[in-house]
Amino acid sequence: MHFTGTVYRNPYWPTFPLLEITQGCTHNKCKFCTMYRDVPFRMSPIEHIEEDLQEIAAIKPDATTIQLLSANPLALSFDKLEPILVMINRYLPQMEYIYAATRVTDIRNKTVEELKKMRELGVKEISLGVESGDDWTLDRINKGYHASDIIEQCNKLHEAGIDFWMSFLNGVGGKEYSRDHAINSARIFSQCKPMLVGTGGLVLFPGTPLLEEAQRGEFTPLSEKEMLEELLLFVENLTCDCTFITHHTVSGKNLTGPDFLQRKDKIVTALKNEIEHGDMDMLAAIRRNKRTL
Structure with a gap:
């Protein structure tokens, strides 16, 4: 798995599997937080995401949940997120819930129709x-x-x-x-x-x-x-x-x-x-x- 640093995940959601699709935080300016202070935000290479999904599918092909990392992966535009969500469902065909923590501002760049498509692909619950x-x-x-x-x-x-x-x-x-x-x-x-x-x-x-x-x-x-x-x-x-x-x-x-x-x-x-x-x-x-x- 291509985890590039300290893994922060929501302990109240299923903790396996985890899939890193971004690193760092797009904002990284909150005055109370140092979690990603030295981690520039970037999208994971799509090749790494696919390799990680192949590894997860080999271990747990019947996975019904997955948690996306890192700080705010939904900051990615819909055009970048949709192929990743489709790939998750292809490798894990029983997928039901794709979880992610994110920022309020990450919803702003998505239309309601795009959000509905994300839900259809499994993004049913976010923090x-x-x-x-x-x-x-x-x-x-x-x-x-x-x-x-x-x-x-x-x-x-x-x-x-x-x-x-x-x-x-x-x-x-x-x-x-x-x-x-x-x-x-x-x-x-x-x-x-x-x-x-x-x-x-x-x-x-x-x-x-x-x-x-x-x-x-x-x-x-x-x-x-x-x-x-x-x-x-x-x-x-x-x-x-x-x-x-x-x-x-x-x-x-x-x-x-x-x-x-x-x-x-x-x-x-x-x-x-x-x-x-x-x-x-x-x-x-x-x-x-x-x-x-």
């Missing part, structure tokens, strides 16, 4: 790392789009019949904008109606501009208790029914699962209990031990 629905926060962390862009592109995905996840990055607005980040994100997420909402807690990794800004006093990180209070505010204002997942802010006990609206009161109660009685030193230690997003 959008939106991080926030608050315009000030999105600008602050240099995501490269605004809340109106999120809504517009998610509407296209709904029209095309492609399910999608949305991620909320707890704490990324800093102390001064925590409330706006939580409430405005919940409002935009609720309007977009994703099948799944995932939340993770901000970690200021070495080499990130956000850590450097924090060290200069230009960004004020939240304490562990403030992170939980922000997450609670986000949950209280989230009104779409979805699967809800949280990780590396709290343990996730009693929080993660389907049917969010049915479980919302229990999630709120669990968060309030964690805020009141949780071991903040332990949560801080868990955060300090994180090495990557």
